[in-house]
Amino acid sequence: GESVGLHLPTLSVQEGDNSIINCAYSNSASDYFIWYKQESGKGPQFIIDIRSNMDKRQGQRVTVLLNKTVKHLSLQIAATQPGDSAVYFCAEAYSGNTPLVFGKGTRLSVIA
Amino acid sequence: DSGVTQTPKHLITATGQRVTLRCSPRSGDLSVYWYQQSLDQGLQFLIQYYNGEERAKGNILERFSAQQFPDLHSELNLSSLELGDSALYFCASSAPGQSNQPQHFGDGTRLSIL
Numbered sequence: 001g002e003s004v005g006l007h008l009p010t011l012s013v014q015e016g017d018n019s020i021i022n023c024a025y026s027n028s029a030s031d032y033f034i035w036y037k038q039e040s041g042k043g044p045q046f047i048i049d050i051r052s053n054m055d056k057r058q059g060q061r062v063t064v065l066l067n068k069t070v071k072h073l074s075l076q077i078a079a080t081q082p083g084d085s086a087v088y089f090c091a092e093a094y095s096g097n098t099p100l101v102f103g104k105g106t107r108l109s110v111i112a
Numbered sequence: 113d114s115g116v117t118q119t120p121k122h123l124i125t126a127t128g129q130r131v132t133l134r135c136s137p138r139s140g141d142l143s144v145y146w147y148q149q150s151l152d153q154g155l156q157f158l159i160q161y162y163n164g165e166e167r168a169k170g171n172i173l174e175r176f177s178a179q180q181f182p183d184l185h186s187e188l189n190l191s192s193l194e195l196g197d198s199a200l201y202f203c204a205s206s207a208p209g210q211s212n213q214p215q216h217f218g219d220g221t222r223l224s225i226l
Contacts, residue, residue, distance in 0.1 A: 034214055043114065043202050043217035044155070051212060089155065096213040097143055097206055099168050102155040 023090030030092035116218035137205030150199040
């Protein structure tokens, strides 16, 4: 498959460890934030989202944290598995039905 | 499987040509979005349609156009193609409503201009 963003920042973690992927967003008026996972040859896959009226939201093995004061978003993945290896994108929008503005992405590499 | 279908998966053509990319949204979704993903620009929004009407426009060139049909499928037309148009083109769809409605993406069309 092709590589997406050859010069992306890379996070390497040991299998079983927790991963934290960080993202700075740009627009203080953004109300909706979302994380996607993109594997080689595939489209972005929805992981988890959060509205600006929340600070934290949990899913299965994933947690998203939102700090509006410093315009920062993070994705925590618990007990990282080899199948988590992919490029992760954060995105922001005015609402859930408006166009997304994507961050540049982080490549997560899981070491077995 | 996101439920969003894009065809074709790959397109190879020459400069100056015109191509049409097709997207079928998830069942029940009224919004369709087109994004371009290139190595140097990342994922960039092009255009959004909602129930057949243009809703928002992003960094879409005048050589590009799109439409959404009554059955809600959408087409993205790219004309007078240039080498720099080589990229992945993604379609996403979302359900109607005012609350959180994440966009779900298809697996894209890879366009290569020779």
